[in-house]
Amino acid sequence: MHKPQNIVILTGAGISAESGIDTFRSDGRPEKQGTWEQHRIEDVATPEGFARDPDLVLNFYDMRRADVQTKQPNAAHHALARLDREWNARADRALLIVTQNVDDLHERAGAQCVHHMHGELLSALCSACLERSPWTGPMIGRPACPQCGETALRPDVVWFGEMPYDMESIYGALRGADLFVSIGTSGAVYPAAGFVQDARSMGVQTLELNLERSEGSGWFDETRLGAASVLVPEWVDEILA
Ligand code: APR
Numbered sequence: 001m002h003k004p005q006n007i008v009i010l011t012g013a014g015i016s017a018e019s020g021i022d023t024f025r026s027d028g029r030p031e032k033q034g035t036w037e038q039h040r041i042e043d044v045a046t047p048e049g050f051a052r053d054p055d056l057v058l059n060f061y062d063m064r065r066a067d068v069q070t071k072q073p074n075a076a077h078h079a080l081a082r083l084d085r086e087w088n089a090r091a092d093r094a095l096l097i098v099t100q101n102v103d104d105l106h107e108r109a110g111a112q113c114v115h116h117m118h119g120e121l122l123s124a125l126c127s128a129c130l131e132r133s134p135w136t137g138p139m140i141g142r143p144a145c146p147q148c149g150e151t152a153l154r155p156d157v158v159w160f161g162e163m164p165y166d167m168e169s170i171y172g173a174l175r176g177a178d179l180f181v182s183i184g185t186s187g188a189v190y191p192a193a194g195f196v197q198d199a200r201s202m203g204v205q206t207l208e209l210n211l212e213r214s215e216g217s218g219w220f221d222e223t224r225l226g227a228a229s230v231l232v233p234e235w236v237d238e239i240l241a
Contacts, residue, residue, distance in 0.1 A: 002178035004205065004239075005092065007168075009080065010195055011106070013100045014184020014211055015228045018074045021067070021103055023158065025186050044160045055140065062138040062154035068103045076183070076232035077109035083236045096173045098166075099186060100156050100192050117164040117192065123156035132156050143208045148183045164191065174199055181235075182209045184228050187214035196220060209235060 013023035026034040043049045044060045067181075077081035080097060087095040097106055097114045102121040106114045119125075121207040124135035128150035135156070137143075142151045159162050172182065189195040196206050196219040208220040217223055224231050 004177075005094070006091075006097045006172050006173075007087065007178045007181065007239075008177045008195075008199075008204075009095070009097045010180070010182045010185060010192060011080075012047045012103060012183070013101060014186075015076050015099075015190055015232070016074075016101055016103055016105055017184065017211075018076070018227060018229045019071045019103075019105055021071055021105075023186075026121025032072040040162060045157075047159055048161075050154065050159070058138075058140045058155070061121065061138050061157065064102075065136070065138070065155075068105075068121050068168070070236070071103070071105065071108035071187070073105040074229050076228035077105045077111070079108065079233040079236040081110035083115055083240065086240055088113060089118070094173070097108055098100070098170050098173075098192075098195075099145065099190070114168045115170060117170065119155070119165060120159040121155070121157065121183060125156040126150060126152055128152040166217055167191065170195075171198070174204065177202075177204050179205045179207065181209065182208045182220070183232060185210070185214060188217040190194075206236065207235075 001152060015024050022035050024035045026037055044057050050057045082158050084095055084097060095113060097111055097159055099106055099114060099116055100118045104117055104122050122134060122136055124133050125143035126148060129148035131147040133146045139153050143153060144151050145153055180195065182196060196216050199206050199220055205221045206222040208214060210218060210225060212224060220237060
């Protein structure tokens with residue numbers, strides 16, 4: 001693999017698994033259960049589910065929001081933050097971290113260039129004024145929007161059937177990239193699952209770092225299997241060497 005200049009990194013739930021945050025789909029180990037084995041997607045991750053039972057949905061995200069604030073970034077988040085800092089310090093190079101994760105562990109590790117394409121747990125979206133506000137507490141009591149005062153807040157999380165954030169800048173970065181790296185994602189959910197094919201069709205090199213082969217594994221030029229906390233720091237050392 002030649003030395004890249006412009007890197008786009010896609011992360012998924014697998015990078016936060018070793019911080020104690022559940023992935024969505026279990027990895028087949030009997031002691032592990034993914035979030036979607038415990039909850040029906042259509043109940044807690046669709047606009048229709050929210051309209052049907054807002055208390056259930058607000059409570060689900062209130063618990064996840066409280067839980068995430070008790071977790072810490074792991075060695076993989078720290079390694080990517082170091083890469084982000086060192087790579088973006090050079091004017092002739094660019095690095096973008098695109099995450100499907102709604103936790104803030106990339107930022108807490110110190111990464112600056114992060115796009116949360118599926119939204120953020122620590123943010124509230126007002127259905128009345130459509131503004132996004134930083135949010136750390138519960139929403140079950142129907143607090144007022146800090147921007148417009150209406151009691152129309154919802155979790156700022158992209159649900160199934162909704163448009164992910166920042167797609168234009170993400171595709172722009174992919175077009176200008178010469179390396180695409182996918183970390184800790186099953187490749188089950190589009191459009192993120194299609195980034196590897198988009199990258200390949202544009203002649204971008206592709207690398208997968210994951211515990212097991214993802215659904216789109218065959219599209220990658222190279223796949224390294226193992227825990228993110230080991231593979232990511234190794235790869236970052238390699239690329240910065
Ligand atoms: N290190 C590396 N990879 C890991 C680790 C680990 N320690 N633990 C688990 N993985 C891998 C699993 O093998 C799996 O391939 O991470 C992947 C997690 O897959 P998912 O649970 O499907 O998570 P993700 O790909 O991020 O889901 C995408 O689906 O439900 C939606 O919106 C939700 O953003 C989410 C999207």
